[in-house]
Structures are given as C-alpha cells and as structure tokens.
Amino acid sequence: MDFQLSDDHRMLQDSLRGILTRHTGEALWPALVEAGMPAALLTEDEGGFDGSGAAIALIFQELGRAGVALPLIPAMIAAAAFAQAGQHAEDGAALAFADAEPGTRHDRGVAISVQGDRLTGRKTMVAGAEGAAAILVTTADALWRLAPDAPGVTIRPYPMLDGQRGADLILEDAPATRLGAIADFGGPLARGVLAHSATALGAITAAVDLTLDYLKQRRQFGQPLIAFQALAHRMADLAVEVEQARSAVTNLSGHLDADPALRDRHVQACKVTVGRVARLVAEDAVQLHGGIGMTEEYALGGMIRRLLAAETAMGDADWHLERFARGEPAFA
Amino acid sequence: MDMRFTPDELAFRDEVRAFLKAELDPALARKVRLHHELTKAEMEGWHAKLQAKGWLAGNWPTEFGGAGWTPIQRHIFEEESARAHAPRIVPFGIAMLGPVLQKFGSKDQQDHWLPRILNGDDWWCQGYSEPGAGSDLAGLRCAALRDGDHYVVTGQKTWTTLGQHANMIFCLVRTSTEGKKQEGISFLLIDMDSPGVTVRPIVLLDGTAEVNEVWFDEVRVPVANLVGEENQGWTYAKYLLTHERTNIAGVGFATAALDNLQRVARAQVHRGQPLSQDPLFAAQLAEVEIELMAMSTTNLRMLSLAAQGQAPGIESSMLKIKGTQIRQRLDVLTRRAYGGQASALPTLGNEGPDDAEEALSATATWLNNRKLSIYGGSNEIQRSIIAGALAKG
Numbered sequence: 001m002d003f004q005l006s007d008d009h010r011m012l013q014d015s016l017r018g019i020l021t022r023h024t025g026e027a028l029w030p031a032l033v034e035a036g037m038p039a040a041l042l043t044e045d046e047g048g049f050d051g052s053g054a055a056i057a058l059i060f061q062e063l064g065r066a067g068v069a070l071p072l073i074p075a076m077i078a079a080a081a082f083a084q085a086g087q088h089a090e091d092g093a094a095l096a097f098a099d100a101e102p103g104t105r106h107d108r109g110v111a112i113s114v115q116g117d118r119l120t121g122r123k124t125m126v127a128g129a130e131g132a133a134a135i136l137v138t139t140a141d142a143l144w145r146l147a148p149d150a151p152g153v154t155i156r157p158y159p160m161l162d163g164q165r166g167a168d169l170i171l172e173d174a175p176a177t178r179l180g181a182i183a184d185f186g187g188p189l190a191r192g193v194l195a196h197s198a199t200a201l202g203a204i205t206a207a208v209d210l211t212l213d214y215l216k217q218r219r220q221f222g223q224p225l226i227a228f229q230a231l232a233h234r235m236a237d238l239a240v241e242v243e244q245a246r247s248a249v250t251n252l253s254g255h256l257d258a259d260p261a262l263r264d265r266h267v268q269a270c271k272v273t274v275g276r277v278a279r280l281v282a283e284d285a286v287q288l289h290g291g292i293g294m295t296e297e298y299a300l301g302g303m304i305r306r307l308l309a310a311e312t313a314m315g316d317a318d319w320h321l322e323r324f325a326r327g328e329p330a331f332a
Numbered sequence: 333m334d335m336r337f338t339p340d341e342l343a344f345r346d347e348v349r350a351f352l353k354a355e356l357d358p359a360l361a362r363k364v365r366l367h368h369e370l371t372k373a374e375m376e377g378w379h380a381k382l383q384a385k386g387w388l389a390g391n392w393p394t395e396f397g398g399a400g401w402t403p404i405q406r407h408i409f410e411e412e413s414a415r416a417h418a419p420r421i422v423p424f425g426i427a428m429l430g431p432v433l434q435k436f437g438s439k440d441q442q443d444h445w446l447p448r449i450l451n452g453d454d455w456w457c458q459g460y461s462e463p464g465a466g467s468d469l470a471g472l473r474c475a476a477l478r479d480g481d482h483y484v485v486t487g488q489k490t491w492t493t494l495g496q497h498a499n500m501i502f503c504l505v506r507t508s509t510e511g512k513k514q515e516g517i518s519f520l521l522i523d524m525d526s527p528g529v530t531v532r533p534i535v536l537l538d539g540t541a542e543v544n545e546v547w548f549d550e551v552r553v554p555v556a557n558l559v560g561e562e563n564q565g566w567t568y569a570k571y572l573l574t575h576e577r578t579n580i581a582g583v584g585f586a587t588a589a590l591d592n593l594q595r596v597a598r599a600q601v602h603r604g605q606p607l608s609q610d611p612l613f614a615a616q617l618a619e620v621e622i623e624l625m626a627m628s629t630t631n632l633r634m635l636s637l638a639a640q641g642q643a644p645g646i647e648s649s650m651l652k653i654k655g656t657q658i659r660q661r662l663d664v665l666t667r668r669a670y671g672g673q674a675s676a677l678p679t680l681g682n683e684g685p686d687d688a689e690e691a692l693s694a695t696a697t698w699l700n701n702r703k704l705s706i707y708g709g710s711n712e713i714q715r716s717i718i719a720g721a722l723a724k725g
Contacts, residue, residue, distance in 0.1 A: 001341065001404055002334045003636045009333075054333040212722055224723075232719035239718055240650045247629035248622075254335030269622040325611070325618035 003250065005058065012040060012050075013058050020066045029070060033092060041076040041195075046083035047091055053253030056191055057198045061249075064202025064310075067302050069163030071096065071128025073195045073313075078136035080188035081143055085179035089134060096132040097192070098123035098146075098169045099314060106312075106319045108182070109140025112171065117178060118152075119144060119171045129167035130157045137169070137176060141332070143185050144176040151175070162309035163302065183332045186260050190267045190330065193314050194252045197274040200310035201249050204278060207285045207303040208238050214289055231288060238284055241277045248273035264330035268320040274310070275317030282307040335629075337404075345408050352416040355381045361417040365592070366693040367700065369540050370419055372497045376452055378419040383450055389426050396434055396442070397450050403635035407583070414584025415591065422494060424456040425449035427579070429502050432519070432572050436560040445521070459489040459503035459522070459546060460569070467713050469504070470514045470566060474548065476505035481555045483507075483520060485548045491707070495531050495544035499524050508563050519565035521557040522548070538678050538699040573709065580648055580708060581631040581655035586624050589662040589697075593617065596669045596690070607669055620661045627654050646721045649714040656704035656711060663698040670694050 005013065015035055023031040032038070040055050042048025056076075063072070074097035082089050089095055102124050104110035112121030119137065129135060129148070137144040148155060152174035160166040179185070215226040215235060225231050252270040255263050282304045286293040293300050311317070323330060337345065360374060382388040390406050392398020401409065413420070421427070430449055433442055448454045465472040474487025485505055495501065501522050508516030524531070528551040533541035560568055597608035597617060607613050634647040667674045670691035678696035705711040 001337055001632060001636065003633050005333065216723060226719065226723045229716070232723070233712065233715040235722060236649075236715035236718035237653075239646075239722060240653050243630045243647075243650055244623065244626040244654065247626040247633065250333075250633070251335070251625060251629050254333060266625075269625050272619070272622050273626050321615055321618055321622070322611070324622065325614035 005054065008050075009054055009058055012055065013062065016059060016062045020062060020068070028068065032070070032072075038072065038075065038092065041072070041191075042079055042083070046080055047088055048079075051080070051191075053191075053194060053256035056194050056256075057249055057253040060195045060198035061202040061205075064199035064306070065206045067163070067203070067206070067306065069306075071164055073097075073192055073199070074127050074136070076195060077188050077192040078134065080191060081136050081179060081185050082134070082145060084185060084188060085143075085145075087145060087177070087179070093133040094128060094131055096126050096128040096135040096148075098126040098129070098135050098137045100125045100312075106315045108138045112137075112139050114139050114142070115173070117175060118173045119146070119176050120152075120173055121171055123169040123171075125160060125166045126155075126169045127160065127164045127166050129155050129169060130165055135169065136179075138182060141182055143179040143182055145179055146171075146174065146176040160309065162306045183329060186264060186267075186329065186331050187256070189314070190252070190256055190263055193267050193271055193330070194249070194256065196310050196313040197245075197249050197252065197270045200274050200278045200307060201245050203303050203306045203310065204242055204245055204274075204281045207281050207300060207307065208242055210300055210303070211235070211238070211285045211288050214292075225288075234284055234288060238281060241280055245274045245277040260329065265324060267330040268324035271315060271320040272317045272324065275320075278307040278311050279317075282311075337408075341404055341408060344405055345412060348409055348412045349416075351385060351387075352412060352418055355385075356416055356418050360419065364417040364419055365588075366689060367538075367697050368693075369542070372455075375419055375422055375497075376455075379421065379452055382421070383452070388421065388450055389430060391427060392430055392434065392446075396430070396446050398430075403639045404632070406579070407632065407635055410579055411584035411587060414588045417588065422455070424458050424494070424498075424502075425454065428458060428572050429456050432502075432559065432568050435571060436519075436568050440556070441521075441559065454500045455494075455498045457492050457495040457498035457501045457524075457544075457546075459492060459501045461491045462488055463490055467710055469569070470517065472504055472506060472517065474503065474505050476507050476518060476520055476553070478507075478555070479552075482552045483555060483558070485520070485522065485551045485553055487548055489546040489548075490534075490543075492531075492544040492546045493542055495524075495546055496533060496541070501546065502559075504565050504569055507565075514566040516563055517565040517569070518562050519559040519568045520553055521559065522551065522553050526551045526553070528552075536700065537702070538696040540696075540700065574648065581627060581651035582659055582704075583624075583628045583631050583655070586655065586659050586662060587628075589659060589666065590621060590624060593662055593666045593669065596666060596694075600669050600671070613665075613669070616665060620658060620665065623654070623658050623661075627651070627658055630654070646718045649709075649717045652708065652714050653705075653711050659704055660701055663694070663701050666694045667698050 019031045019035055037059060039048040040050045040059060043051035075095045077097045078095035079089050101111035102122060112119060112123060132148055135146045135148055137146050152172040154170040155167045157165055157167040212235060215231060216224055218225050248270045252266040255266040285300055289300060292298050363370060379388055387399055389398035390401040390409055394400040426449060430446060433445055460469060462472050462474060474489060476483040476485045501524055503520045503522055504517050505520050506516055507518040528549040530547040532545045534543045534545060535541045598606050600607040602610045631651055634651060673688050673691035674695050676688045676692045678692050
C-alpha cells in the first residue's frame with residue numbers, strides 16, 4: 001500500500017503546475033500539448049505514454065484547481081474508446097464525446113435511435129464538438145464513431161456552464177461506425193468518470209481554500225469570521241468532506257485496472273461521493289462568503305459553475321447510487 | 333501509487349485470519365457480536381492468547397515487548413479482529429498508558445509497569461474527566477498536594493470506563509493553581525486498592541454499567557508514581573489523546589456493523605421481498621457503504637503518513653468525526669431494519685421475546701454508541717480543533 005506519487009508523476013505534476021502559472025488563454029493549449037499532457041492520459045497502446053489512474057487523477061486535479069476549460073476529457077475518452085476498437089485516432093486529433101441527451105436525466109437512447117448503421121436524434125452538451133475530427137457517440141447500448149462532416153450531421157454550438165464550448169449534435173439518418181456494446185467499454189468510460197471527478201476535486205479544494213482565506217480576512221462584529229463557531233464548524237465539516245472526496249478519487253484511480261465489477265463499484269462510489277461533496281461545497285462556499293460569493297466579479301463564481309457541471313457529467317450521484325445499490329455495472 | 337497490500341501484508345492478513353479462526357471461541361465471538369457485556373475473565377483470557385502470540389501490543393516497539401507493527405499491520409489486525417467479532421483489546425494500558433510511559437516515563441517506571449501491562453498483572457483505567465471538566469478537560473480540579481515523598485490526592489473522576497475491573501488508574505491531577513490552568517496539571521499513577529478510593533458504577537441507557545465514578549479521599553500516592561515532570565501533565569495528556577485517536581476511525585467496527593446490516597437487510601421481509609431490495613432502504617444502505625469506502629481510504633492515507641513519521645494532527649479529528657458519523661448511521665439503519673421488534677427493552681435481558689435477541693442488540697448498540705460522538709473529545713470539540721488549525725494555517 002503506497003499513496004505516494006511516483007517520481008515520474010511528481011515530475012509531471014511539477015511540469016503541469018509550471019505551465020499553468022506561465023500560460024493562460026490561447027497559449028495554454030499548445031503549451032500543454034508540447035509538454036505531452038494529452039499523451040500522458042493515454043497508454044502506449046492508445047498512442048500515449050502513461051494512461052494510469054494516478055496520472056489522470058493528478059493532471060485533472062491540477063486543471064480543475066486552475067479552472068482550465070479545455071475539452072481534454074472527451075478527447076481522452078474518445079481516443080481510448082477508438083483505440084480499444086482498433087480505430088486509433090490521429091495523434092493529437094481533436095475528439096468529442098456525445099453522451100447527454102435532452103428529455104431524460106441520464107438514460108441513453110431516449111433522444112437518439114439507431115437504424116442499421118445510421119443514427120437519428122439529438123445529443124446535447126457535447127464539449128469540443130466544433131472542430132472535432134471525430135465524435136464518440138452513445139446510443140441505448142452501443143458506442144459509435146461519427147464523422148462531423150458526414151451527411152445528416154448538424155452541430156449547433158453554445159457556451160456551457162463550466163466555461164467550455166459545447167454543442168447540440170443533431171443527427172438525421174447520419175452514417176456512423178458501431179464500435180461495440182457500451183458494456184464492453186467500461187474501461188475508457190471509467191477513466192472519463194475519474195477525470196471529471198478529479199477536475200471536481202481540484203475545483204473543490206480551490207473553492208474551500210478561497211472560502212477559508214475569506215473567513216480569515218473578513219471581519220464583522222470586530223472579529224474575523226472564522227472566530228464565529230457557527231462558521232468555523234461548517235468550515236471544519238467541509239474539510240472532512242474534502243478528504244472523503246479525495247479518497248473516493250484515490251479509490252477509483254487505484255482500481256481503474258481492477259476487475260470490472262470492483263472497478264465499477266469505485267466508479268459509482270466516486271460519482272456519488274464527489275458529486276455530493278461538490279454540491280455541498282458549492283452551496284456552503286457561497287453561504288460562508290455571503291453576498292460577495294454570488295457576484296460575477298469574484299473568483300468563486302467560476303468554481304461554483306464548474307462544480308455544478310461536474311455534478312451531472314456522465315451521470316449524477318443519484319443515478320450512480322441506484323446502480324450501486326442494485327449491483328449493476330456502471331455502464332451498460 | 334499502489335492501493336494493493338504488499339505480499340508481506342497479505343501474508344500477515346492470512347496469519348491474523350488463521351489465528352482468529354484457531355483461537356477465538358465462537359461463543360465469545362457471539363457475545364461480542366450481540367454487544368453483551370464481557371466478563372473480566374473473558375477479556376483477560378483474550379489478552380493472554382494475544383500475548384502468547386506476541387500480538388497484544390501491536391503498537392509498541394519490540395524493545396518494550398511489543399510487536400512493532402507498521403500502521404498498516406495494525407489496521408489489518410484491527411479490521412480482521414472486528415470482522416471476526418473478537419473482543420477489542422482493552423485500550424487503557426496497551427494503547428494509552430504504554431506509549432506515554434515509553435515516551436515520558438523513567439527507566440524504572442518502564443521496567444516496572446510495561447511488563448505488568450503485557451502479562452495482565454495490572455488492569456488500568458483512565459482518570460481524566462471530572463464532573464466539572466468534560467470538554468474543558470484542563471479545568472480539572474482533582475488535587476494532589478505534596479507531603480514528603482507522597483502526593484495526597486482528593487477529588488473525583490467520572491466516566492471511568494471499566495474502572496470496576498481496574499487495580500490501577502492513571503490520573504490527571506492538579507498540582508498547581510497558578511498560571512494557566514494547563515500548566516498546573518500532573519500525570520499520576522494511582523493504586524486503586526489504596527485507602528480512600530471509592531468506585532461507583534454509572535448505569536447507562538443500554539442497561540450496562542461500563543463506566544464509573546471514582547472518588548479520592550486523601551489518597552496517598554508515592555512521588556515515584558509521578559510520570560515525567562510535575563505540572564507537565566497536559567503535554568503527556570495530549571500525547572495520549574493523539575494515540576487514543578489513531579484507531580479512532582473505527583474502520584473495523586464499521587465494516588463489521590455493515591456486514592451485519594447487510595445480513596439483516598437480506599433476512600427481513602418488506603413488501604414480500606428482502607428489505608435489501610427495497611429501493612429506498614437499499615439506497616440508504618448504499619450511501620453509508622460508499623461513505624465507508626471513502627473513509628477507509630482516508631484512514632489508510634493517514635496511516636501511510638504516520639508510517640513516514642508524520643504525527644497525526646487534524647487528520648485524526650477528521651477521522652473521528654466521519655468514523656463516528658458512519659457508525660452511528662449504521663446503528664440507525666440496523667435498528668430500523670428490525671422494525672417493531674427493535675422496541676424490545678435492552679435492560680430486560682432474557683425476559684423479552686425469545687427471538688428478539690438480535691433486534692435487542694441493535695437497540696442496545698444504538699444507545700451505547702451515542703458515546704462515540706461524545707468521548708475522546710466530542711465531535712464539536714474536534715470541529716473546533718480542525719477550524720483552529722485551519723485558521724492558523
């Protein structure tokens with residue numbers, strides 16, 4: 001049992017932290033690519049050089065903490081799924097993942113249907129759909145590879161809650177390639193859940209740290225806010241819950257390569273725990289700040305929106321809790 | 333990062349399991365599972381079996397006769413023991429006083445008292461809380477006045493767990509009323525058979541009397557029984573509390589309680605189906621199981637830090653809060669699973685319905701485990717400790 005980062009992963013973390021302090025905006029993506037971050041998310045078989053749970057967890061925690069809004073997660077899931085199906089994407093190609101559907105909470109195949117090898121219907125909140133070289137699409141029980149320039153494909157882009165660009169994907173008898181049953185792609189999808197959860201954990205720690213700083217600086221009734229027990233105890237409870245979320249991410253990252261039944265229990269537990277803590281932190285961080293926490297100008301706002309987005313990505317806490325309770329696989 | 337146990341750790345787990353299978357009497361395990369009070373002889377008998385194996389003091393270094401286990405080994409032992417419903421090791425000598433004597437005691441004190449803890453010559457209890465000093469422990473008043481080569485101790489201690497079995501008590505006593513209240517406290521070892529010591533049981537909600545009041549009326553204690561320096565007792569007390577809290581998460585106990593709850597939920601009927609298949613109950617059960625999965629890893633992460641020599645700080649406070657929340661939640665669900673039968677009165681003993689013994693134990697456990705969020709520094713005190721550290725950090 002060893003919870004330490006390996007030397008390689010420590011170097012990766014240092015390098016990533018350096019990039020995140022030196023680059024912002026448009027310059028960030030090329031810097032991340034140059035430092036090999038996207039490749040670190042994939043195994044050698046998939047065209048990368050790492051792809052371990054530890055690497056995924058540390059990279060997305062740093063990105064989540066820094067508030068980076070880049071469609072790295074869909075690119076990672078799609079690249080891993082394509083590679084598993086023997087259809088490797090080009091190195092560094094932009095890839096998207098179309099999973100959520102309108103008209104349902106988190107079911108698949110409600111707004112999209114399959115006829116032969118053609119898809120009809122709608123997917124929503126597809127991060128990185130604009131300019132993607134290929135899109136990984138879920139239907140009721142299968143995964144598909146879709147070319148964005150295929151006939152019958154319309155992409156309607158818009159900004160999303162977490163700061164990324166997303167789109168609705170509208171399909172009318174659009175030709176696609178079936179990769180296989182969702183149930184057989186639990187590995188790539190579990191990595192997606194880990195990435196979303198680690199991103200949320202990064203945002204959780206950033207929001208809690210910001211809140212603590214505020215409680216130490218802001219004075220009312222002649223005292224810093226942290227001196228008031230009602231607030232101090234809520235802060236302590238948040239600190240306890242942050243450790244629960246951190247452990248849930250650790251558990252999933254350490255069980256990505258476990259047998260699928262065990263891995264899926266950790267997928268579900270991770271979504272339940274991190275989803276619950278993300279929402280708790282979003283609510284309490286605003287409450288503990290007071291009015292300033294609701295302003296667009298203050299740094300907390302972006303964190304809150306990213307926490308809310310992470311809560312629903314790839315199934316929310318309730319959805320995964322039900323499957324955990326029923327002993328069902330995480331993805332089927 | 334590697335979350336798997338090493339081959340050595342797995343081999344150790346197998347050895348613990350084999351030991352429990354060979355040495356733990358099923359009748360005793362049943363009593364533990366049903367939360368029946370154990371006799372002194374039963375507890376001493378289990379200690380003796382562990383000591384014969386060299387496992388009684390897993391937390392002590394080998395130089396003092398302990399097993400010198402790593403934190404991970406201790407975790408494995410505690411979890412396996414709890415799941416097998418082995419009696420818990422009475423903590424006062426092994427987990428509390430032992431480490432204090434090893435760190436702050438004189439060579440003579442170590443040579444005299446430590447072997448007696450291991451071989452069962454002494455049964456220790458803890459004299460910390462007083463009627464007027466609970467969460468505000470440093471406000472304690474039990475006085476020790478120097479008289480030649482003795483201290484004369486007068487005052488009262490309370491919540492003294494298993495004090496009815498003890499022949500020795502380690503006490504925080506007031507040796508000075510000057511300066512800060514923390515600076516006038518000393519750590520004294522007192523023979524319970526001394527003239528002037530009175531022990532009276534306190535009956536609790538679950539009908540047991542595991543805690544006591546202890547009075548000292550001009551009890552003469554040799555100065556040789558002072559641990560460390562006079563008026564430095566608060567430092568030793570805090571050190572002891574830190575050690576008391578290293579297993580405060582109670583992962584093993586929670587895991588055993590979860591095993592039990594799942595068994596009960598499969599057996600109880602709801603709408604013609606096992607209760608475990610009821611969506612509402614299953615969701616509540618899943619929630620607490622998921623909480624335990626995370627807390628168990630939080631515990632291992634903290635143990636792993638401890639193994640690298642980093643002293644437990646607010647981490648133990650965090651584990652205390654979350655660990656006790658989980659155990660109390662499990663108690664709630666277990667009681668609820670039994671339905672109406674859980675209204676049997678635990679204090680009735682065998683007078684209830686013949687088949688209500690298990691339901692009765694669920695209620696007794698609920699009642700008894702209210703203590704979890706109160707003792708060892710209440711959960712509110714732990715929150716203040718955490719917040720205090722965060723405010724400074």
